[in-house]
Amino acid sequence: MAQAFYWDALRRAHDEELANDPLVFAIGEDIGLPGGTYKATQGLFEKYGEHRVIDAPISENSYTGLGTGASMTGCRPIIEIMSVNFALLATDQIINAAAKIRYMSGGQVACPIVIRSPGGVAHQLGAQHSGRLEKVFAGTSGLRVVTPAFPADAYAMLKTAVRCNDPVVILEHEAIYNLKGEVPDEEHFAPLEGAQVVREGSDVTLIGYLMSTHWNLAAADKLAEAGISAEVIDLRALKPIDGETIRASLAKTHKAVIATEDEAPVGMSAEIMAVINEQCFFELDGPPVRVTAEDVPVPYNEKLERAAIPDADRVAGATRKLLGSS
Amino acid sequence: MEAADRRRLLGEMVFARRFEERCAEAYHHRDIGGFLHLYPGQEACAFGVQERARPAYDYVITGYRDHVHAIKSGTDPKAVMAELFARETGCSRGRGGSMHLFDAANKFMGGYALVGEPFPLALGLAKGIQLQGTDQIAVCFLGEGADNQGTFHETMNMAQLWELPVLFVCENNLYAIGTSLERSTPVHDQYKRVQAYAMEASQTDGQDVDTVMASADQAIEHVRQGHGPYFLELMTYRLRGHSMSDSGRGYRSEDEIKEWMERDPIYLFRDRLIAEGILTEAEFEEMDQGAQQRIDDEIIPFAEESPEPDINELTRYVLDDDPGPALGRVNEGGK
Numbered sequence A: 001m002a003q004a005f006y007w008d009a010l011r012r013a014h015d016e017e018l019a020n021d022p023l024v025f026a027i028g029e030d031i032g033l034p035g036g037t038y039k040a041t042q043g044l045f046e047k048y049g050e051h052r053v054i055d056a057p058i059s060e061n062s063y064t065g066l067g068t069g070a071s072m073t074g075c076r077p078i079i080e081i082m083s084v085n086f087a088l089l090a091t092d093q094i095i096n097a098a099a100k101i102r103y104m105s106g107g108q109v110a111c112p113i114v115i116r117s118p119g120g121v122a123h124q125l126g127a128q129h130s131g132r133l134e135k136v137f138a139g140t141s142g143l144r145v146v147t148p149a150f151p152a153d154a155y156a157m158l159k160t161a162v163r164c165n166d167p168v169v170i171l172e173h174e175a176i177y178n179l180k181g182e183v184p185d186e187e188h189f190a191p192l193e194g195a196q197v198v199r200e201g202s203d204v205t206l207i208g209y210l211m212s213t214h215w216n217l218a219a220a221d222k223l224a225e226a227g228i229s230a231e232v233i234d235l236r237a238l239k240p241i242d243g244e245t246i247r248a249s250l251a252k253t254h255k256a257v258i259a260t261e262d263e264a265p266v267g268m269s270a271e272i273m274a275v276i277n278e279q280c281f282f283e284l285d286g287p288p289v290r291v292t293a294e295d296v297p298v299p300y301n302e303k304l305e306r307a308a309i310p311d312a313d314r315v316a317g318a319t320r321k322l323l324g325s326s
Numbered sequence B: 001m002e003a004a005d006r007r008r009l010l011g012e013m014v015f016a017r018r019f020e021e022r023c024a025e026a027y028h029h030r031d032i033g034g035f036l037h038l039y040p041g042q043e044a045c046a047f048g049v050q051e052r053a054r055p056a057y058d059y060v061i062t063g064y065r066d067h068v069h070a071i072k073s074g075t076d077p078k079a080v081m082a083e084l085f086a087r088e089t090g091c092s093r094g095r096g097g098s099m100h101l102f103d104a105a106n107k108f109m110g111g112y113a114l115v116g117e118p119f120p121l122a123l124g125l126a127k128g129i130q131l132q133g134t135d136q137i138a139v140c141f142l143g144e145g146a147d148n149q150g151t152f153h154e155t156m157n158m159a160q161l162w163e164l165p166v167l168f169v170c171e172n173n174l175y176a177i178g179t180s181l182e183r184s185t186p187v188h189d190q191y192k193r194v195q196a197y198a199m200e201a202s203q204t205d206g207q208d209v210d211t212v213m214a215s216a217d218q219a220i221e222h223v224r225q226g227h228g229p230y231f232l233e234l235m236t237y238r239l240r241g242h243s244m245s246d247s248g249r250g251y252r253s254e255d256e257i258k259e260w261m262e263r264d265p266i267y268l269f270r271d272r273l274i275a276e277g278i279l280t281e282a283e284f285e286e287m288d289q290g291a292q293q294r295i296d297d298e299i300i301p302f303a304e305e306s307p308e309p310d311i312n313e314l315t316r317y318v319l320d321d322d323p324g325p326a327l328g329r330v331n332e333g334g335k
């Protein structure tokens, strides 16, 4: 088992899938000759050529639509959108077209596209480069939405997404591409559904995804120093959400803290709370707590930026408060 | 074109006209719901181009005014009417409706409600053709109003940049609902707009099916031979309102409507066949009667008698029926 960077795990998945099927192609801005903003396609332009690793003009909506149209003929495009903020320009093709074509056609026409796009707050990128738009995609019928938080998941979920017959949105994170982790050497595929317990504990369940999973893991370390045993659930998929894994954990801990990088209003935390309410209510000792971003465009100033977004300390603090008062 | 083929083509156009008129009636009887956009006046566009392409081999994609493009692609008119009646036997199993006809077997890749949305999808169909190495082409029919969308410019740019096999047919009927061409863009000739992207383009009378076929031959040859995309602008007119909720008056003068009625594509073609001596007035009447009879005796009853979708299948077709591939159950060694 080798250590790999998150970006390199993605690159390997691209490489294997391009090699496996001549109808797989990648398209996005600067992904070909320049090697990719995040290096997720580095070296593949040289290996597979300009028809299969395609540098697109800055036309997010239309090259996403190109991918969808090609998928309707049997191709399996991997579409990279440089930033999820830019993916808003492609929402017509993603939400009105790709997500609905199978249904509108009565099951005749599948759209097996993969859309990869990073979001989240990196470092002082300003309000227009710090969007967290998971609520947009996770609220759309006909899409699958996954959020690989670790290199192994990035590799194995991208591979499954390419083989999956549904449109899959993979939300990545600007600040995770250089994370290193174990990725098994042999080819493998991860399911696009199902949460994972990434740390076992007995006193409280910390629920998150993507960046907030990393806060939750760090918070669990801090809480352990104070003698609190926190279980950490990485949701991995935001559509569909795996309520059963949450329920099994809450049956043990009876307490839930939800951490998300997005704002609270109509955000992922609201949906996770609803899932808990509907599926786990009787496992709970008290109301779940959520730790979310402030309801504000993300500011440039570093101090303000940090204040706008949660972190491990805030998760640990909210957890201590929950345990102290319950 | 052989005399028999010319008569057949006229027959198809007459059938399409009667089909659309019957849809309007069914709409008034509430057998058809939602939005309904009809095609009378523009028949020479779909028939002229699709007659010269290869139906069920070349991909066709269009907007919401899609009944006739589907039928000319080879979709059974019974399945089209059943779709409008929201039946399980409809070409989209009653899930699509008038604006979302689909028939993958005949390479009819759908009608779409969002103006301009099919441009990139058509480009993608052409990309699929390129990677699969066939000599198919993708044909995209849209109105001139769609040319004011960003997707128009983005798509023309990429289509020409990558020289993909796609034919864009602009059915310029001079209006986008109630807003005229002159009131929505300073460039009235649509074919000139794509020339900014160095694309081959031309403009033709869209009421004369012979002219359309001749232009389509050139355009299709260009695309099929691998010379890249082509933009064919057809000057046409819709004789009815934009949809069932629009009278088509108000924003168009009676004189203008009358002028275009005199250039009705069906009568133009009928009169030419009569002048050529390959059709008589009586034969035309017979053709017309036959079309109406087929609709009333076969098509409408089929739609009426077909079952509605099973309510237990409400959420079927949202995702793949088989969750295996999404769960990572990949047949190793397979694709």
Ligand SMILES: Cc1ncc(C[n+]2csc(CCOP(=O)(O)OP(=O)(O)O)c2C)c(N)n1
Pocket (backbone or CB within 6 Å): B065, B113, B114, B115, B116, B142, B143, B144, B145, B146, B147, B171, B173, B175, B176, B177, B242
């Ligand atoms: C994105 C979008 N904006 C607006 C509409 C409403 N709308 C439906 S058809 C139409 C006019 C389109 O005109 P044109 O492209 O010329 O096609 P025509 O109906 O004349 O065939 C408009 C504005 C829509 N369906 N989609």
Ligand SMILES: [Mg+2]
Pocket (backbone or CB within 6 Å): B143, B144, B145, B171, B172, B173, B174, B175, B176, B177
């Ligand atoms: Mg128009």
